Amino acid sequence: MSTSNGNPDTRSLKRNPPKLIEMRIRRRDNPDSPAYWQEFTIPYRPNLNIISCLMEIQKDPVAKDGQRTTPVAWSMSCLEQVCGTCTMIVNGKVRQSCSALIDQLDQPITLEPMTKFPTVRDLIVDRTRMFDHLKQIKAWIDIDGTHDLGPGPKMTQDEVAERYAYSRCMTCGCCLEACPQYDDNQFIGPQAIAQVRYMNMHPTGVMSRDERLEGIMGDNGIQNCGDAQNCVRVCPMSIPLTKAIYEENRETIIHGLFGWLKR
Ligand code: SF4
Ligand code: SF4
Incomplete structure (x- = not known):
């Protein structure tokens, strides 16, 4: 909502802040570098899944603290829980990220690569x-x-x-x-x-x-x-x-x- 001079109505924004999706992602730049956590926020839309949030981050990879960063890397293929490629640890539970719906997850949502396979980069592992x-x-x-x-x-x-x-x-x-x-x-x-x-x-x-x-x-x-x-x-x-x-x-x-x- 905006005021008559075109500026955002800050009182209205305070009452109805835009909903955000908060994500913490365990990242690693290459197999030999140390892992680190990075946080991101994404504007909320209904019916998003983890993959669509990662795609949003990919479009404009800016961390929550305002730092421009590299796009998060992950694997995907079929997007209908048949190929198994997008498997990662979501909020502590191993599962396919294509079928993990944001509306059903507690926030902040944590994403980690599987631990039983070597990490290639970010959420990609070598199986x-x-x-x-x-x-x-x-x-x-x-x-x-x-x-x-x-x-x-x-x-x-x-x-x-x-x-x-x-x-x-x-x-x-x-x-x-x-x-x-x-x-x-x-x-x-x-x-x-x-x-x-x-x-x-x-x-x-x-x-x-x-x-x-x-x-x-x-x-x-x-x-x-x-x-x-x-x-x-x-x-x-x-x-x-x-x-x-x-x-x-x-x-x-x-x-x-x-x-x-x-x-
Ligand atoms: S959990 Fe194991 S047995 Fe089940 S589909 Fe995945 S790899 Fe196959
Ligand atoms: S130890 Fe055997 S039963 Fe237990 S999780 Fe592994 S394969 Fe399954």
Whole structure:
């Protein structure tokens, strides 16, 4: 509101201050530099998510104290909680920033990069370790031949439903961030174990089943799970991680006892 001479009506502004969104962001300029906190304010609009606020900061990167700064860096892709790329810690909870709505968050909103992966810059982390673990467990299905084998083997509806649940993993890293055992490559983590379950339930490509089990039986293997069950609580895709851990624990014990008979 303005007065008749065009100046802002300060009394009105005092009564109805423009709503602001306050953010504290844990930043790091490069992998070797120290982390620091920086605060930003953004004009409020309804229905914003974290990504749209980061985009506002990117347009005019000025911190709350008036200092011009560099734009905050983050990763994003699908913007519909399917790719997992925009995962970060929002108000202390690991989650996707695209589905974190400002209207549902306490302020000031704190944003931090995940801690279980090396920071590349600001909110971007390097999740290569997750993909290396998928290679370790051979997370692909070998074909049983290139000739026409006719219709594929049948699965029960229960098996189809369980496999579908595992297929929804988006390699976001939430379960690994929450797992107290996942650190310094000492534990392969629940995500890779669930993918062993997913792949080994497939009726095709049986040649690699034992290799997948052996992929989770090494020093960083399934035996390092402490059964805290944090992983299943934070998985945004509701993947039954503890069931996968239970089943693969059983499979690895059987393989350890009797696997040599197959050779
Ligand atoms: S049950 Fe606990 S230790 Fe095991 S994978 Fe889940 S969070 Fe980690
Ligand atoms: S199992 Fe769930 S939390 Fe873990 S990486 Fe996959 S989608 Fe993310």
